[in-house]
Amino acid sequence: MADLRQQALDYHEFPTPGKMAVCLTKPAQTSMDLALAYSPGVAEPVREIASNPADAYRYTAKGNTVAVISNGTAILGLGNLGPLASKPVMEGKALLFKHFANIDATDIQVKHRTTEEFINTVEAIADTFGGINLEDIKAPECFEIERELIERCSIPVFHDDQHGTAIVTAAGMINALEIQGKSIEKAVFVCMGAGAAAIACMTMLVKCGASRENVYMLDRKGVIHTRRDDLNEYKELFANNTDKRTLQDVIKGADVFLGLSGPDVLTAEDVLLMADNPVIFACSNPDPEIKPEVAHDARKDLIMGTGRSDYPNQVNNVLCFPFIFRGALDVRASRINDEMKIAAVHAIAELAKESVPDSVLAAYPNVTSLSFGPDYVLPKPMDPRLLPRIARAVAQAAIDSGVAAITTLPEDYLV
Numbered sequence: 001m002a003d004l005r006q007q008a009l010d011y012h013e014f015p016t017p018g019k020m021a022v023c024l025t026k027p028a029q030t031s032m033d034l035a036l037a038y039s040p041g042v043a044e045p046v047r048e049i050a051s052n053p054a055d056a057y058r059y060t061a062k063g064n065t066v067a068v069i070s071n072g073t074a075i076l077g078l079g080n081l082g083p084l085a086s087k088p089v090m091e092g093k094a095l096l097f098k099h100f101a102n103i104d105a106t107d108i109q110v111k112h113r114t115t116e117e118f119i120n121t122v123e124a125i126a127d128t129f130g131g132i133n134l135e136d137i138k139a140p141e142c143f144e145i146e147r148e149l150i151e152r153c154s155i156p157v158f159h160d161d162q163h164g165t166a167i168v169t170a171a172g173m174i175n176a177l178e179i180q181g182k183s184i185e186k187a188v189f190v191c192m193g194a195g196a197a198a199i200a201c202m203t204m205l206v207k208c209g210a211s212r213e214n215v216y217m218l219d220r221k222g223v224i225h226t227r228r229d230d231l232n233e234y235k236e237l238f239a240n241n242t243d244k245r246t247l248q249d250v251i252k253g254a255d256v257f258l259g260l261s262g263p264d265v266l267t268a269e270d271v272l273l274m275a276d277n278p279v280i281f282a283c284s285n286p287d288p289e290i291k292p293e294v295a296h297d298a299r300k301d302l303i304m305g306t307g308r309s310d311y312p313n314q315v316n317n318v319l320c321f322p323f324i325f326r327g328a329l330d331v332r333a334s335r336i337n338d339e340m341k342i343a344a345v346h347a348i349a350e351l352a353k354e355s356v357p358d359s360v361l362a363a364y365p366n367v368t369s370l371s372f373g374p375d376y377v378l379p380k381p382m383d384p385r386l387l388p389r390i391a392r393a394v395a396q397a398a399i400d401s402g403v404a405a406i407t408t409l410p411e412d413y414l415v
């Protein structure tokens, strides 16, 4: 681990600090180039956009740019470390946008006093971009922030920790439950965490068939139940009329543990209390709710996923956000709606059942084969098919649900 720490610091520091830079898409060598790029030529697209704002998509980079915006209040599972400390994560998200979906992302860290001030700041700059990816903003403020910004902006606004995570978790869960021979309708879920990711994941799983009454959610104070008087309106949605109070009370006989909280909150003893053939997605980053080694030592019949790249079954929103934005931008969707999210869930889940190209195996030197099963319930982030499959499904869903300004996909779209 000490070695990984130094390697990670060196990766970020050398040869150039940070993970991204700006590149030019037009020539700037000659005086004629400058006369076009700058004065006097630049005045022409200015006039066009002033008379028709949609021309910004034609004459500027707006249509292929996403702002990755954070206030640093829930940086991974590290907590509220402030806007500046979130910059490496936001640059990381920008790297993933570019590498996986060729989207130019700009990271923005916002210092603010009130939630309204944050919302006003983002609203004021929103027209610069084709979309806004909100990141690592803690609950419950994140819910109001996203709701308000969707209302006020004409471009897609998407809180990745809510919906990117929910889409990938649902895709992986559908597959894991199928492999374990369990039906989503009957499965009993224990969700550790009741914040941005947890509320969105369980909401999505209920939309995908899970029974609301089979869901137990916990926060730092234990089980969320109807006799608590300290719940916000989002936790209240998952309050159960139950006498169960602790993780041990609810984990007994549970089919699924979903961790979206913090490190090492699930023990080997807890794992032993679960039903036969359980599913454990311990998604907290960088340190999961239980280490896979500990869970596998406890029992052999489980399917285990984490948010990390260095274990099988990476349940991480990287499988979603670059691709869902690609689809949304390409049809100039005004928002990312439920139809688009569900289309992404199924595109991801179905891809895991197909045979895996050699190029994917080559990116994982310690893996000799990958096929649908307990150690492969989700595609790998390096899978080049994620881009066309998810983006096409999302773009088509945007068109079909009436939120796209471009209403026909080209025949050769992303082939």
Ligand SMILES: NC(=O)C1=CN([C@@H]2O[C@H](COP(=O)(O)OP(=O)(O)OC[C@H]3O[C@@H](n4cnc5c(N)ncnc54)[C@H](OP(=O)(O)O)[C@@H]3O)[C@@H](O)[C@H]2O)C=CC1
Pocket (backbone or CB within 6 Å): 073, 074, 075, 076, 077, 078, 136, 137, 138, 139, 140, 160, 161, 162, 165, 192, 193, 194, 195, 196, 197, 198, 218, 219, 220, 221, 259, 260, 261, 262, 263, 265, 283, 284, 285, 286, 306, 307, 315, 316, 317, 318
């Ligand atoms: N793998 C993935 O793709 C993703 C993983 N995550 C992970 O999910 C976690 C939560 O992120 P997010 O929802 O954005 O953050 P939030 O701040 O919105 O929510 C955190 C939630 O976790 C609960 N929590 C924290 N520590 C514990 C603990 N020790 N025991 C029980 N509950 C705890 C908090 O409880 P309380 O309400 O009482 O404060 C809160 O409900 C992080 O670890 C993050 O890395 C998030 C997004 C994507």
Ligand SMILES: CC(=O)C(=O)O
Pocket (backbone or CB within 6 Å): 075, 076, 077, 136, 160, 161, 284, 285, 307, 316, 317, 318
């Ligand atoms: C992956 C991610 O977005 C998180 O852990 O916050």
Ligand SMILES: [Mg+2]
Pocket (backbone or CB within 6 Å): 076, 135, 136, 160, 161
């Ligand atoms: Mg995040």
